[in-house]
């Protein structure tokens with residue numbers, strides 16, 4: 001399984017052994033916290049530079065800052081061994097109730113940059129992609145593993161609702177957009193599908209596209225066959241791309257696939 005790398009992630013690590021970057025490692029990431037900077041018009045670079053200048057003044061940190069230009073990783077998360085960052089007050093209990101642990105030990109923090117000088121469409125696209133990529137990277141379910149800071153700290157925080165609203169977006173759609181991005185960017189290899197061997201002859205209903213090596217319309221078309229054509233199949237994948245709720249795709253002896261809804 002691979003994940004489409006739509007955007008580069010740039011490592012710009014804070015100096016280690018400072019308050020903001022203790023260097024403490026974690027090998028168990030259980031969830032992701034969606035933040036915004038709370039500071040309109042400050043860019044990803046502005047924020048990381050500020051963190052670096054004040055690295056010994058405060059403990060607060062986050063792993064990533066995202067704006068319209070770039071994704072900056074300032075505490076190692078995916079580019080090097082994952083380290084802890086302090087992005088949710090430890091005394092709050094909501095993270096423990098929801099995920100069984102403190103965010104500062106087992107969660108990645110992602111900060112959204114917004115403001116009049118930041119292209120909201122670009123920044124939002126990168127933010128959504130990064131959250132989806134982190135779910136892939138840490139093997140998390142994108143539908144339940146991302147939580148807004150405001151949910152973990154409703155006393156004091158409104159992020160990322162505040163920043164998203166500034167961009168004409170909202171939190172409910174963020175979670176939906178991340179899940180959709182995740183499924184669009186996931187590319188299963190041919191061996192990742194659940195294959196059932198069952199030789200059979202299938203008859204094409206109407207013109208049917210045969211897809212190269214993958215049970216998905218994202219794969220290119222290797223050929224198109226006419227109604228009535230008989231196709232000999234080796235078996236089928238049960239978990240190809242779902243079309244009208246049907247994810248069964250037949251496999252030909254050359255490794256190509258076609259959707260089962262197109263034959264009888």
Ligand SMILES: [Zn+2]
Pocket residue numbers: 034035036087149157159
């Ligand atoms: Zn926050």
